[in-house]
Amino acid sequence: MTREQRLARVFVELADTLVARFDVIDFLHTLTERCVELLSVDAAGLMLADQRGQLRVIASSAESARLVEVFELQHSEGPCMDCFHSGQQIVNVDEDQMRARWPGFAAESAELGFRSAHALPMRLREEVIGAVNLFTRAPRRLDGDDLAVGQAMADVATIGLLQERVGRQKDVLAEQLQMALNSRVLIEQAKGVLAERSRITPAEAFVVMRSYARRQKRTLTSVAAAVVDHTLQAAELGAR
């Protein structure tokens, strides 16, 4: 399958999530995974600015805590930070420049084995609401096609966050952002509950909950809520 064909499939898949029962956390998580596939990168993370102007990880293609740390380190420096403040794509920064511009971030990501990092802005008209962060292990330049696809994914993420088109756009976005951020916390708590009950890792617990949510056509957030209030037992989820 050519990349164009795969891209078309991705957009159909993403469009489906917009009309069916919409689960914003699952949608954003899927988006990061598709970024990894379509752009042949090793990790992708989606950062959103909360109302305090802090960049927060809302979804990442891998659940490892250390990887999330590297995304989150960028609340003080890094390509995402620069991207967020400038509204420009921050891409193809070579390693020497990375170390010069963002010493802390460059050291941390190198330790994790990532040699290249890029950031694409999520824009709503004049406002930048976040950024898509891409990492590769080998040094890698993104070409024009890559950037077009990557930016399209970032734009789809922005659209996905705005389900309602009403006059009070700003308020709706603010409400949805807060809810999505809180859903993320709930999911982390549920990972802990399930990890302890089933003696698995929190990362494994995430996979279990997400698989269950998709099989049952429920939102990830509702499954997490049920795990946390004990209305859903580990056995039902298919965890051991």
Next chain:
Amino acid sequence: MARRIPRTAQILADLRSPAPDAVVSDLPGRLVTMCAACVPVTGAGIIVMSDAGPGAMLAGTDGAAQIMEELQFTLGEGPCVDASTSGRPVLQPDLATTAAQRWPGFTAGALAAGVRAIFAFPLQVGGIRVGVLDLYRDVTGLLDDRELAEALAFADAATAILLQLQSGTDGVTGEPGLLAMIEDRAEVHQATGMVSVQAGLGLAASLVLLRAHSYAAERPILDISREVIDRTLRFDPEDDHHE
């Protein structure tokens, strides 16, 4: 939710500064007063959550706060009700124009009381729901980005205070202690979940337990949480914990 955001820390410090040995139960009243002074709103109220939904008003700046709380409680509808049950803020800059369809009974009552805009913020940490911070004004209009950020900082401070109140211990009002409760790191949330199963407690009590342990051990709550996740630290029911 906040990481150790300077503004939330500052608010908690300012709340205590008139009387440094203030007990936690004094703080909600001070918070609503300070909030109404820092955010361009007419009044503010904190409503606590119970299992049955939004409940009593814990603190309010004036009579209109009381009226609106009673309205929502009696009618079972309104911005506070929605905010607390959905976990999503409800920002209504123009009640007269947009709210009547959503909450017919409440809107009529609120307008009659002179309220034109309401901003309700759920006080929550993921699945832990402790209440709502309700801001209202007698004129229409949005909160701009700075004002919204300010309101959210007050909501975070209120969340920490309510969690402390829930734990039943009046002590430990120091900011690091309170801020630790709203430390927004994945590991802290995961550890909260794990401890709830280990100790047979709800999430709120588990978070309070983690915080108490971190305070007693004089170590950051993040470090304690990592030990829980690594399974080098457990909180079994027979260990000392607060009921």
